[in-house]
Amino acid sequence: MKKILAVLLAVAMVATLAVSSVMTASAGNEPQIVVSEATATKGATTDITISLKNNPGVASIKVKVNFPSDLTLDKVTFNKALNTTDSEGTPTSQTSKPKVMTSPATLNWVSNSQNVEGDIVYATLQFTVSAEATEGDKEISLTADPEDLFAYVSGSYDEQDLVEGNVPFELVAGKITVVACLHEHTTQVAAVASTCKTAGHGAYTKCDDCGAIIEGSDAALDLDPTNHEGGTEVQNAKAASCSEEGYTGDTVCKGCGATIKAGEPIKTTDHTPSDWKSDSASHWKECTVCTQVIGESESHNFEEKVLEEATTEKEGKKAKVCKVCGYVDEESTVTIPKLDSYDAEQVAGDAEKEEAVYDAEAGKAVGYKVQVTKDKLAAVKVNGQVVDAANYEVSEDDQGNTVVTFKEDYLKTLDNGNYTVTLSVDKDGDGAEDGVAQTVFTVKNKAANNNAGTGTQEGTGTSSKTGDMDIALLIFALIAMMGASVFAGVAYRKKTNR
Ligand SMILES: [Zn+2]
Ligand SMILES: [Zn+2]
Ligand SMILES: [Zn+2]
Ligand SMILES: [Zn+2]
Structure with missing residues (x-):
């Protein structure tokens, strides 16, 4: 009854306000009712707010909240700032929660006395995501009859001559993004360089809860043929002998088997000379290892030598003996008389x-x-x-x-x-x-x-x-x-x- 009366009394004023409202909206700060966004895992409970933005002052908001079936609306809490009173402190506003919590759920607030100003939260909605929900965005949208979004544009509560005017709120949808994991526990993994045998990777961050790579990549890098893994060893080394060259050996990567540095030959060692060898004409030395004759054989160089000294008791003996090798020419043996x-x-x-x-x-x-x-x-x-x-x-x-x-x-x-x-x-x-x-x-x-x-x-x-x-x-x-x-x-x- 009051609403109809107000319209009849101030038609001209309503027209004027409507024009100014349209003009302000075109500047990019049009009034909005905005549903927030949140991220939640399956089975989790999260809050979504419905807030006023660029609020020019409003006395009634009645909206329907639309949400998919894998969200359950648990609870609705209206902002206490919506609770208006008269000059004697008597409440002059009413809120009503949805009669059924299924979509669409109707939220209603109206003040009988005054507009509420400012960019405030209208209501907070607690949702639970179904354990069977699919991952992805779950849109939460608002619909409203424009008549249910109004402000008082003239008159006063005390004079009982309030005049309502529609506020052209834009209704902005929000969402709950359902994810498998919130990645609340993570581990930083340092980069590992590739070797000749093992692929490395860059630095990355991994979720401890679900194992997902959140930042960076664990993708295998190309092998690095110059970065040899596992150290090196020397292969094919061989000691030199007097008859055969040796080899210092090749330096080989234990990881990939590549030859990193080739070895070098080792010169043959010197022969190991034997004692003098001789026959009746000459003497020579041989190698005790390979039996090769060392140098050339030479003729004996004889001198007469006492082999056994004569004593007063017994005869002595002398013969031609080689000064070099000690070869005794037995045929030249002569007896030395007793002393x-x-x-x-x-x-x-x-x-x-x-x-x-x-x-x-x-x-x-x-x-x-x-x-x-x-x-x-x-x-x-x-x-x-x-x-x-x-x-x-x-x-x-x-x-x-x-x-x-x-x-x-x-x-x-x-x-x-x-x-x-x-x-x-x-x-x-x-x-x-x-x-x-x-x-x-x-x-x-x-x-x-x-x-x-x-x-x-x-x-x-x-x-x-x-x-x-x-x-x-x-x-x-x-x-x-x-x-x-x-x-x-x-x-x-x-x-x-x-
Ligand atoms: Zn995770
Ligand atoms: Zn290697
Ligand atoms: Zn030799
Ligand atoms: Zn000799």
């Missing part, structure tokens, strides 16, 4: 002693007498080593016997111990030893650290068995037999003075 044995007779110093002693503390002469003429003396040896002639004096006694006397400077160089003295005789003057006289002397009381080192000491450390301390100087007199033929081959004769 003549001469007697050494103690003649000087403590002549009553059976054997010569040099006492380094006291110093007293002891000597021997043996008979050989001076010119037949070939060499003097101590412990088998020839003694330099500067270390002894050679004289002849009145009977023509040769006397050899060691100088004290030489004796002082000898350590305590027993020494064998050999006097070598060459009676036929051919340069070869053909007889010997041998005796022993003892050095005692020599200070241990006073060692000049002649290299001739026997060094046994045995002391004289005489134990006699008062012998001052040791002299060896070597006297060869005057009549060599007479005494030749005569057995050793020791003179005792007791």
Whole structure:
């Protein structure tokens, strides 16, 4: 009744407002009732709002909400800002929720007293997505009778002369986008470079819940033939021998088997020479590994050599022997006669002693007498080593016997111990030893650290068995037999003075 009255009273004013409303709409800020958008998974519950935009002031909104069957409207909540009151605080608005919650569901609000201004939420709708819903957009649209969208354009509530005017709201649909997963838990996967064997991939983000790649790509990249996987190893290596070259081996990728670096030959090694090999004419060496002759064979270089020294007891032997390889020409073997044995007779110093002693503390002469003429003396040896002639004096006694006397400077160089003295005789003057006289002397009381080192000491450390301390100087007199033929081959004769 009130609405009809208002229309009748202010027709002109309505026309005026309608014109201005159209004019403002053309500027791009036309009034809208907008349904929001949301994303939800199957079975999930989510809120959708219906909001006013570019609201010029409105007193009634009655809309039908249309939605597909895989959405269930659970709950409708009107904004409390829609609750108008009069000057005494008495409510002057009504809202009504849908009588049935199926689509289309009708929402209705009207204020009896005043317009509500501002871009406010009109109502909040709670939807549940069906567990069987298909993925994709579920449109939620609004429809309305334009007559149910109005504002008061003149008059007042108190005067009971309010005049309604339609507000040309544009109805903007929203939607719930049904997705399989909201991707709430994700993992960043770093890029992996391709190798020669394994394809890599770029960086990407993966949903832990559904496994979807949300950002980037896990697509396999091309193999990189230059990035060898798994390291390298050396193959086909071979050590060189004296007969065959070796090989350092090829460096090969363990992943793809490609040869990254070829090896190089290793030079043959030197042959391993054997001892001398020989036949009657020549000598040579062979390799002990490959048996090849090393170098060239050469003729023997012979010299005459004593193979076995003759002694007073037994004949010796000499033959032609190669200086290089030691080959013995057996056909050239010659026998060396036994050596003549001469007697050494103690003649000087403590002549009553059976054997010569040099006492380094006291110093007293002891000597021997043996008979050989001076010119037949070939060499003097101590412990088998020839003694330099500067270390002894050679004289002849009145009977023509040769006397050899060691100088004290030489004796002082000898350590305590027993020494064998050999006097070598060459009676036929051919340069070869053909007889010997041998005796022993003892050095005692020599200070241990006073060692000049002649290299001739026997060094046994045995002391004289005489134990006699008062012998001052040791002299060896070597006297060869005057009549060599007479005494030749005569057995050793020791003179005792007791
Ligand atoms: Zn997901
Ligand atoms: Zn490789
Ligand atoms: Zn060899
Ligand atoms: Zn030889």
